[in-house]
Amino acid sequence: MTNSIAKAPVWDRIKLRAARTFGAWGVFFKGFVKHPVMVGSIIPSSATTVKKMLEPVNWAECDVFVEYGPGVGTFCRPVLERLKPDATLIVIDLNPDFIGYLSKTIGDSRFYPIHGSAADVQNILRDLGHEKADYILSGLPFSTLPNQLGPKIAEETYAALRPGGAFLVYQFVKRARDFMAPHFDQIDKGYSLWNILPCHLFWGWKKE
Known part of the structure; x- marks a missing residue:
């Protein structure tokens, strides 16, 4: 008697076994295979990158934190550890696999x-x-997003932020700044070498 895995097409069986074997890494790999232009990387960000990206956040004044493209929650858990008890973390992703995984694995009423x-x-x-x-974080690959989606997201993000809030962006290429520049007058920049691949960090601030 064959099981459901044996009945599935070969490539589907490989992806399913990877997800079951490697947990979050398997889910992330599956998401990358299905939507490579939306995920942008086959490997989640390093702990060093996460820490450096979140350093400028004033957590005492953060009531609503948003993340685009949360993947398997590499940033979600560190953000929740820093958020106030009455604050909110909203994550937005077009990939139902990621949203389903996060819904099952993060049991926090603020999430x-x-x-x-x-x-x-x-x-x-x-x-x-x-x-x-208050803050919006994104690792979406702006330069490869389809149908002028990059400029649209940058514009909508600026409008969604409160005065004094910031758009936090991490990317493998510098072009992400080009999408931010029309909207954010102050864009601080950094670099995380300890990441696969090394990535550029940007913090775009909305005027008070």
């Missing part, structure tokens, strides 16, 4: 995983009862 597009961030915030976000 809201949303299956949707980052371009709809303003509507998503309103639907959850929030007017603006």
Whole structure:
């Protein structure tokens, strides 16, 4: 008697076994294979990159934190560890595998995983009862997103942030700054060497 894995096509069986064997890494790999232009990397960010990316955040004044493309939660757990007890973390991803995985593995009442597009961030915030976000984090590969989606997300992000808030972006290429520049007057930059691959870090601040 054959099981469901044996009945599946060969490539599907490989992806399923990877997910079961490697847990979060398997889910991340599966997501990359299905949507490579949306994920951007086959390996989650390093702990060093996460720490450096989140350093400028004023957690005492952060009520709503949003992340685009959370993957398997590499940033989610560190953000939740830093958030106030009454704050909110909203993560938005077009990949249902990632949203499903996060929904099952993160049991925090402050956590809201949303299956949707980052371009709809303003509507998503309103639907959850929030007017603006304090910080928005993104690892989406802006330069490879389809149909002018990169510029649209940058524009919507600026509108969704409160004055004094920031757009936190980590990318393998510098071009991400080009998408931020039309909207953010102050863009601080950094670099994380201890990552596979090394990546550029940007913090775009909305004027008070």
